[in-house]
Amino acid sequence: MKNIVVCITIIILGMFTVSFAYSITDDCVPGGFAPTEKTNVANPPQPIDDPDPITWTTRTPSPALARYWCPGTGVVRDTIWFLGGRSSSIVSLNEINAYVPAADAWVTTGLPVLLTARRAGGGGRIGNKIYVAGGRDAASTTLSTCEEFDVDTKVSTAKASMPAAYWAVASAVAGGKLYIIGNDLYTGTNYEYDPATNTWATKAPCPVGRGWSAAAGVGGKVYVFGGGGAGSTYLSDCYEYDPATNAWTLKAPMPGPRIYHSTVAVNDQDIYVVGGSTSGAIASDNLVYKYNVASNSWTTETPMPTARGWLMVNQVGSAIYASYGSNCTTPTYLSTNERGSIAPPPNNDVGVDAIIYPVGTHRVNTPMVPIARVKNYGVNAQTNFPVVCSIVGAGGVFRYTNTQTISLASGRDSLVNFNSWTPTIAEVETVKMRTNLPNDTEPTNDRKTGTVLLGDWFLNEGFNNTTFPPSGWQAVILSGTYNWQRFIAGTYPTCTPYEGAGMAGYLSFSASAGGGARLISPLINVATPTSCSLKFWMMHDPGYPGDLGPDSVRIETSTNGTTFTQVASFRRYEAVQAWTEHTVFLGTFTGNFYVAFEAYSQYGNNMYIDLVRVVGSSGIEEGSNTRIQTTALNSVRPNPVKGIAHISFNISEPTRANLRIYDASGRLVKTLVNSKLENGVYNLFWNGTDDNNRAVSEGIYFYTLETNNNNSTKKLVLTR
Numbered sequence: 001m002k003n004i005v006v007c008i009t010i011i012i013l014g015m016f017t018v019s020f021a022y023s024i025t026d027d028c029v030p031g032g033f034a035p036t037e038k039t040n041v042a043n044p045p046q047p048i049d050d051p052d053p054i055t056w057t058t059r060t061p062s063p064a065l066a067r068y069w070c071p072g073t074g075v076v077r078d079t080i081w082f083l084g085g086r087s088s089s090i091v092s093l094n095e096i097n098a099y100v101p102a103a104d105a106w107v108t109t110g111l112p113v114l115l116t117a118r119r120a121g122g123g124g125r126i127g128n129k130i131y132v133a134g135g136r137d138a139a140s141t142t143l144s145t146c147e148e149f150d151v152d153t154k155v156s157t158a159k160a161s162m163p164a165a166y167w168a169v170a171s172a173v174a175g176g177k178l179y180i181i182g183n184d185l186y187t188g189t190n191y192e193y194d195p196a197t198n199t200w201a202t203k204a205p206c207p208v209g210r211g212w213s214a215a216a217g218v219g220g221k222v223y224v225f226g227g228g229g230a231g232s233t234y235l236s237d238c239y240e241y242d243p244a245t246n247a248w249t250l251k252a253p254m255p256g257p258r259i260y261h262s263t264v265a266v267n268d269q270d271i272y273v274v275g276g277s278t279s280g281a282i283a284s285d286n287l288v289y290k291y292n293v294a295s296n297s298w299t300t301e302t303p304m305p306t307a308r309g310w311l312m313v314n315q316v317g318s319a320i321y322a323s324y325g326s327n328c329t330t331p332t333y334l335s336t337n338e339r340g341s342i343a344p345p346p347n348n349d350v351g352v353d354a355i356i357y358p359v360g361t362h363r364v365n366t367p368m369v370p371i372a373r374v375k376n377y378g379v380n381a382q383t384n385f386p387v388v389c390s391i392v393g394a395g396g397v398f399r400y401t402n403t404q405t406i407s408l409a410s411g412r413d414s415l416v417n418f419n420s421w422t423p424t425i426a427e428v429e430t431v432k433m434r435t436n437l438p439n440d441t442e443p444t445n446d447r448k449t450g451t452v453l454l455g456d457w458f459l460n461e462g463f464n465n466t467t468f469p470p471s472g473w474q475a476v477i478l479s480g481t482y483n484w485q486r487f488i489a490g491t492y493p494t495c496t497p498y499e500g501a502g503m504a505g506y507l508s509f510s511a512s513a514g515g516g517a518r519l520i521s522p523l524i525n526v527a528t529p530t531s532c533s534l535k536f537w538m539m540h541d542p543g544y545p546g547d548l549g550p551d552s553v554r555i556e557t558s559t560n561g562t563t564f565t566q567v568a569s570f571r572r573y574e575a576v577q578a579w580t581e582h583t584v585f586l587g588t589f590t591g592n593f594y595v596a597f598e599a600y601s602q603y604g605n606n607m608y609i610d611l612v613r614v615v616g617s618s619g620i621e622e623g624s625n626t627r628i629q630t631t632a633l634n635s636v637r638p639n640p641v642k643g644i645a646h647i648s649f650n651i652s653e654p655t656r657a658n659l660r661i662y663d664a665s666g667r668l669v670k671t672l673v674n675s676k677l678e679n680g681v682y683n684l685f686w687n688g689t690d691d692n693n694r695a696v697s698e699g700i701y702f703y704t705l706e707t708n709n710n711n712s713t714k715k716l717v718l719t720r
Contacts, residue, residue, distance in 0.1 A: 074125025122171025
């Protein structure tokens with residue numbers, strides 16, 4: 001009777017103010033949700049394709065206790081196993097049951113029990129063993145324990161515990177490992193369990209925290225769908241986690257928000273999202289969505305007969321089985337068992353699963369090897385079919401094309417390495433990869449298209465990947481307890497990344513005076529003597545001005561990665577809050593060197609940087625140490641300039657200096673210098689590109705030097 005009262009109370013309260021707060025002992029409805037959907041702006045909803053009809057039939061219900069929230073379920077030799085869960089008496093179960101689809105029969109007696117009764121945790125099948133982890137026990141204590149049930153021996157064994165106790169998690173198996181994602185605290189926590197070593201590892205968190213979501217593994221990757229987010233939101237987003245790169249990618253969202261739902265991966269290409277709730281208040285929906293991994297698209301499928309949430313869904317053959325579940329409107333705890341027959345995969349179907357390289361950026365005049373991951377989604381093995389890579393530049397001009405032939409067994413994938421190519425033009429190029437199987441019956445997954453930015457730089461980092469520090473970078477605390485971190489939004493001052501989804505920052509506002517940390521770039525190698533410059537964006541604001549010394553980012557270089565030399569410093573304080581690009585001449589290098597950002601805190605506002613680039617052909621080189629008496633901008637010689645302009649200027653006293661290139665219409669083309677400079681002669685090289693590293697046309701240009709006490713402009717003529 002207490003269960004009924006609790007659920008009805010929550011429904012009534014939901015008419016006024018609904019939150020995630022609920023009793024630690026009564027969790028038949030884990031919090032209602034205000035009607036607020038968090039939409040996916042980075043990947044807008046994809047067109048809904050024609051669905052593959054599902055034929056639903058009712059199968060024999062479980063003769064055991066009605067239940068939901070089983071933390072572990074999986075298929076071993078065409079038998080579905082169910083571990084744990086919760087019954088209508090608000091207790092956690094340690095029961096293990098099995099269902100044999102071919103006989104439409106249940107096995108509920110003569111089986112062992114779990115070591116610990118649990119509900120609402122996570123788990124999955126790896127080989128002939130099923131794992132369960134986390135959840136809540138019969139006393140509603142949140143668990144971190146993990147155990148393994150061996151289907152062959154019918155023995156449960158205690159395994160290493162998770163790093164922390166959580167429930168309301170999503171779980172999936174990929175690459176022979178178990179992933180536990182999200183929790184009742186609505187964080188993006190991501191734990192990886194390796195049964196081979198019986199160890200847990202903390203991986204990159206999901207960018208958006210969540211609880212009551214669902215996950216599935218396909219092609220060695222993990223896909224997480226919907227759930228409840230912080231602030232009483234419910235989610236429709238979808239994220240892909242790649243264990244190989246420890247990185248998350250935002251994918252196309254579901255057709256609508258879901259919470260308390262379940263998922264099942266079918267034929268290693270489709271993921272079915274089944275049941276749950278769209279409103280979050282009660283679990284009473286029977287909707288079925290299908291996500292196709294290759295095309296990153298959704299379809300709305302035939303709904304299952306019984307509306308419910310917290311159910312378990314498994315695939316056996318060409319059917320999915322939706323078992324157990326709950327609807328808290330009564331409340332009702334179900335022993336329902338329904339089969340949905342689905343279309344088998346096509347006989348002949350191959351496609352490009354992913355563009356591995358080139359992606360992001362690549363340096364011109366440096367060889368690249370384009371790589372595609374190709375998969376056989378069909379039933380039949382395929383022999384000697386072509387895979388084509390084309391790279392297209394400005395104006396649709398083909399810069400590169402190459403064809404390779406491969407063979408693939410059913411369900412297998414392979415990396416295809418194309419011939420090496422050396423780009424010579426700085427531009428944004430379109431990368432197209434496709435398969436050309438003559439009798440392919442599913443052409444929608446044949447091709448993938450991406451872009452690559454080709455430029456004249458040795459380093460280009462926007463901190464957009466969720467992994468921090470980025471690959472090859474190091475973040476080292478020099479003093480205090482705070483270090484460089486990745487942020488998707490800033491406070492004190494309030495800001496967002498200059499570009500992309502992330503930025504690097506140091507929390508000066510929280511750190512003690514004198515605290516500091518060093519963010520060190522990957523090793524940079526230049527084969528011949530090269531004048532190198534650093535370009536980066538930094539957020540400045542007028543809070544906590546003090547004097548010129550506090551809260552600064554110091555630019556350093558090193559040739560060994562341990563001993564660093566300061567070459568410039570930028571204080572956080574400026575009169576106007578804005579992102580500002582700074583350009584720093586680093587020096588002339590041959591061989592290896594590193595660039596570092598040292599954050600120095602005096603307890604002022606936080607410091608943020610973004611879009612870090614090291615360039616080699618348009619940097620400034622400081623001249624002799626002879627003291628200069630007059631600030632002056634010198635003329636380009638010879639003029640007209642063919643190819644690269646050599647510009648020099650004199651600085652007579654420490655000043656902030658800006659050197660910019662404008663075209664004949666007065667439009668800003670490129671900022672070459674934006675930093676504080678000391679007394680000296682500076683020699684600069686401009687390679688005829690704009691701020692996006694695109695080659696500009698021939699014509700008349702103006703270069704302007706602006707300092708605290710001097711403004712000068714001169715003309716140059718650029719030819720090719």
